[in-house]
Amino acid sequence: MELAKNLQTTINKSHGKTDLYVDLAQSISGILLVGFLWMHMLFVSTVVINPALFDTLSIGLDKYYLAQFGIPGTVLLIIVHIFLAGRRAPLRLRDLRIAWRLTRMMNHYDTWVWAGQVITALMIGIMASMHLWTIMTSWPLRAATSAARVASVGPADHSFGGFEFPFFIVFYVIFLIVGEYHAGFGLYRIFVKWGWFERHKMGWLLKGITVIIIALGFTALYTFTQIAANLPAGGAIH
Amino acid sequence: MRQLTFSIFRFNPNIPGDKPRMQEYKLEEQDGMSMFVALTKIREELDPTLMFDFVCRAAICGSCAMLINGRPRLACKTLAKNMPSRITMMPLPVFKLIGDLCVDTGTWFKDLQIKTEAWVHTNKKFDPKALEEKMDNEVAEKIYEPDRCVECGCCVAACITANIRDDFIGATGINRVARFMLDPRDERSDADYFDVVGNEEGTFGCVGLMGCDDLCPMEIPLQENLAYVRRKMAAAGLKLQFQGVKVS
Numbered sequence: 315m316e317l318a319k320n321l322q323t324t325i326n327k328s329h330g331k332t333d334l335y336v337d338l339a340q341s342i343s344g345i346l347l348v349g350f351l352w353m354h355m356l357f358v359s360t361v362v363i364n365p366a367l368f369d370t371l372s373i374g375l376d377k378y379y380l381a382q383f384g385i386p387g388t389v390l391l392i393i394v395h396i397f398l399a400g401r402r403a404p405l406r407l408r409d410l411r412i413a414w415r416l417t418r419m420m421n422h423y424d425t426w427v428w429a430g431q432v433i434t435a436l437m438i439g440i441m442a443s444m445h446l447w448t449i450m451t452s453w454p455l456r457a458a459t460s461a462a463r464v465a466s467v468g469p470a471d472h473s474f475g476g477f478e479f480p481f482f483i484v485f486y487v488i489f490l491i492v493g494e495y496h497a498g499f500g501l502y503r504i505f506v507k508w509g510w511f512e513r514h515k516m517g518w519l520l521k522g523i524t525v526i527i528i529a530l531g532f533t534a535l536y537t538f539t540q541i542a543a544n545l546p547a548g549g550a551i552h
Numbered sequence: 553m554r555q556l557t558f559s560i561f562r563f564n565p566n567i568p569g570d571k572p573r574m575q576e577y578k579l580e581e582q583d584g585m586s587m588f589v590a591l592t593k594i595r596e597e598l599d600p601t602l603m604f605d606f607v608c609r610a611a612i613c614g615s616c617a618m619l620i621n622g623r624p625r626l627a628c629k630t631l632a633k634n635m636p637s638r639i640t641m642m643p644l645p646v647f648k649l650i651g652d653l654c655v656d657t658g659t660w661f662k663d664l665q666i667k668t669e670a671w672v673h674t675n676k677k678f679d680p681k682a683l684e685e686k687m688d689n690e691v692a693e694k695i696y697e698p699d700r701c702v703e704c705g706c707c708v709a710a711c712i713t714a715n716i717r718d719d720f721i722g723a724t725g726i727n728r729v730a731r732f733m734l735d736p737r738d739e740r741s742d743a744d745y746f747d748v749v750g751n752e753e754g755t756f757g758c759v760g761l762m763g764c765d766d767l768c769p770m771e772i773p774l775q776e777n778l779a780y781v782r783r784k785m786a787a788a789g790l791k792l793q794f795q796g797v798k799v800s
Contacts, residue, residue: 420623420710420767421622425761508782509776510779
């Protein structure tokens with residue numbers, strides 16, 4: 315505050331209304347993305363009930379142009395959210411050092427959770443891009459193609475000494491946990507900031523929902539591996 | 553009784569060449585021993601050069617805030633029986649270091665009071681002879697809740713945002729503004745309040761890490777008070793926008 319007092323800020327003063335809109339937009343973009351992710355996981359989980367239902371849903375989304383508009387829209391929303399929420403992350407080395415030292419020293423639960431949010435945000439940035447690329451290049455989405463992708467082992471080119479590793483299942487297990495963590499605690503933080511609900515009860519409720527959705531995701535992944543096992547030639551696509 | 557080991561931060565920036573270091577002291581634990589009692593004992597019996605702040609010994613003045621085992625706490629309110637046998641003590645971050653465990657919270661808080669205009673703004677002329685106006689008990693109790701702040705600085709030290717950004721007024725600052733918003737004697741309009749706290753330096757700078765809410769020694773419901781100001785300022789900002797009122 316010492317320094318801030320001496321800075322000449324008349325010409326580049328922070329404008330209250332802009333700060334308000336940016337803050338509101340950050341919360342709204344977060345809520346929309348949590349809504350998207352939870353709905354996404356519910357849609358994917360339809361494969362557990364019946365692969366045909368999964369296909370019907372996918373065909374429906376394409377038919378009514380929901381996927382064609384929804385995917386670019388969601389990508390745009392993610393980019394906006396990166397800029398809005400990224401403002402809060404300690405990006406300078408000095409800030410990063412202070413944040414890390416203080417987090418470790420205080421050992422305060424919610425501050426640790428936030429450190430996790432920053433880390434998962436970085437992971438989502440990379441993993442969501444990869445996920446998007448793989449689904450877009452094997453469009454349209456069907457239970458069989460998704461199953462083949464989830465169960466595929468790599469590398470495809472065995473001239474690498476023939477080692478095999480189930481990259482995709484590992485990728486999706488990590489992506490699922492990381493994504494749901496970020497969404498669940500992100501929503502928690504929005505509610506904390508606006509104070510609509512009692513903090514601790516709401517925290518437990520959101521943890522419960524997150525665990526349920528992760529469990530649903532695991533079940534769906536397992537179902538996909540089962541479907542893949544019944545596909546001709548293990549359903550290998552490379 | 554246990555033997556307690558205190559590892560205490562030592563550094564006097566006023567002594568040329570002095571370097572920050574941790575120094576250890578050993579003490580026998582006593583019944584009902586607080587960290588304040590322990591520090592006094594160390595200063596009286598082991599090391600008269602040790603610097604630390606205290607005034608009231610009863611969690612009223614907020615002078616003895618420090619990092620005890622990494623967490624901001626009041627030394628007088630922290631009992632040895634609730635602590636492990638090894639205790640580290642460091643000065644609060646953010647505030648200017650005077651020496652060892654002493655920091656200058658006064659200058660920071662003075663700046664804060666000026667920045668947030670932390671006084672009742674009224675056009676009523678004060679008549680010293682008139683009977684004092686009665687305040688509704690419910691209102692008085694509402695105001696009293698944020699007013700319990702002792703300005704110890706624990707919430708500022710516990711806040712990553714306040715540690716990183718020197719223009720952020722912290723939970724204590726937003727809580728202070730909440731106190732005046734609740735006070736019917738303060739005649740400030742929404743636009744006035746928005747000018748003071750409706751920005752990144754104030755309510756919209758809070759990231760919601762809740763170090764303040766969980767570690768406030770006075771257990772002030774900071775999350776509620778911060779959210780109250782945020783909601784009120786968001787509503788005020790949007791209302792002013794629709795009315796076409798220009799704010800800052």
